[in-house]
Amino acid sequence: MGCIAVQWDVAGRNCLVVGAGRTGRRRAGVLCRAGARVTVVAPDADEVDFPAGVVLERREAVAGDLVGRDLVVLATDDAEVQASLSKKAAEFGVLVNRVDDGESGDITFLATRSAGVLTVAVSTGGASAAASGVIAEEALSAVAGEWGGLLALVAGERARIQSSMEAGAARESLLRRLVDERSRAAARSGEAALRAHWRGLWEASIAGRDGEVSA
Numbered sequence: 001m002g003c004i005a006v007q008w009d010v011a012g013r014n015c016l017v018v019g020a021g022r023t024g025r026r027r028a029g030v031l032c033r034a035g036a037r038v039t040v041v042a043p044d045a046d047e048v049d050f051p052a053g054v055v056l057e058r059r060e061a062v063a064g065d066l067v068g069r070d071l072v073v074l075a076t077d078d079a080e081v082q083a084s085l086s087k088k089a090a091e092f093g094v095l096v097n098r099v100d101d102g103e104s105g106d107i108t109f110l111a112t113r114s115a116g117v118l119t120v121a122v123s124t125g126g127a128s129a130a131a132s133g134v135i136a137e138e139a140l141s142a143v144a145g146e147w148g149g150l151l152a153l154v155a156g157e158r159a160r161i162q163s164s165m166e167a168g169a170a171r172e173s174l175l176r177r178l179v180d181e182r183s184r185a186a187a188r189s190g191e192a193a194l195r196a197h198w199r200g201l202w203e204a205s206i207a208g209r210d211g212e213v214s215a
């Protein structure tokens, strides 16, 4: 694998989960909560384990189940089934996640933790999935306090600047200043202090003296 980390909007995507053990249930839940259309195929699939809207097929999976899917999660405990459906999915051009062998699939899932608009995602490259969850939790708690308040407000300020200033070096510089160390210090003092600091940045920028703003 030559992996890159991306965010994928799965809303409306047609996803198949094969297997209804702990991992298949977790993946079906994550995909369904993100708005994907999810079908689970497993002989022992039980509706109490899945959110409403997930379609259950209580039987063994067949190659035909893969047709027309955007993603298939292979989450069975049968190595032969995993290998043969993985091969079929490649033939059909369907993206595969293999829960038993991440490297043999097209995508792996990251451990994510979110607070507001901020999401931290961690991979350990298959070294320890349990560790990736702990690291994501620690990373989020290390930065959420510092950034949470600022991120909750900055989108509005950023949009205002983008709509009222021409693209170019001055606008770029101002957008960077919205999140620099001084802005973060102002955010620690609360919303009023942050807004006052941003007003100062804005006024200095339109007066053409954006290097002179103090904290």
Ligand SMILES: C[C@@]1(CC(=O)O)C2=NC(=C\c3[nH]c(c(CCC(=O)O)c3CC(=O)O)Cc3[nH]c(c(CC(=O)O)c3CCC(=O)O)/C=C3\N/C(=C\2)[C@@H](CCC(=O)O)[C@]3(C)CC(=O)O)/[C@H]1CCC(=O)O
Pocket: 026, 030, 097, 098, 099, 100, 101, 102, 103, 107, 108, 109, 110, 111, 112, 122, 123, 124, 125, 126, 127, 128, 129, 130, 131, 132, 133, 134
């Ligand atoms: C991050 C997370 C995302 C999610 O599932 O959404 C995720 N696994 C999670 C949990 C978890 N998985 C396992 C345990 C039991 C403890 C342990 O073994 O550590 C726990 C802990 C628990 O359940 O609490 C066992 C396990 N996992 C894999 C194998 C097979 C193998 O390694 O060969 C085995 C061995 C099975 C066995 O030996 O029988 C494989 C993969 N699991 C991955 C992702 C991909 C690599 C991510 C990375 O390297 O960082 C990868 C490669 C492929 C993939 O699944 O896409 C989620 C974090 C939940 C959170 O957010 O806290």
Ligand SMILES: NC(=O)c1ccc[n+]([C@@H]2O[C@H](COP(=O)([O-])OP(=O)(O)OC[C@H]3O[C@@H](n4cnc5c(N)ncnc54)[C@H](O)[C@@H]3O)[C@@H](O)[C@H]2O)c1
Pocket: 018, 019, 020, 021, 022, 023, 024, 041, 042, 043, 044, 045, 059, 060, 061, 075, 076, 077, 078, 081, 098, 099, 100, 129
């Ligand atoms: N990636 C991860 O996060 C992760 C976590 C735990 C375990 N695992 C690994 O994933 C695999 C599954 O473990 P688990 O604990 O999630 O599940 P499990 O072993 O409890 O259940 C397996 C599921 O696959 C179904 N199944 C078996 N053959 C099938 C077939 N032909 N068609 C359809 N469904 C079929 C079974 O009915 C069952 O629902 C194991 O190899 C395990 O080592 C991965």
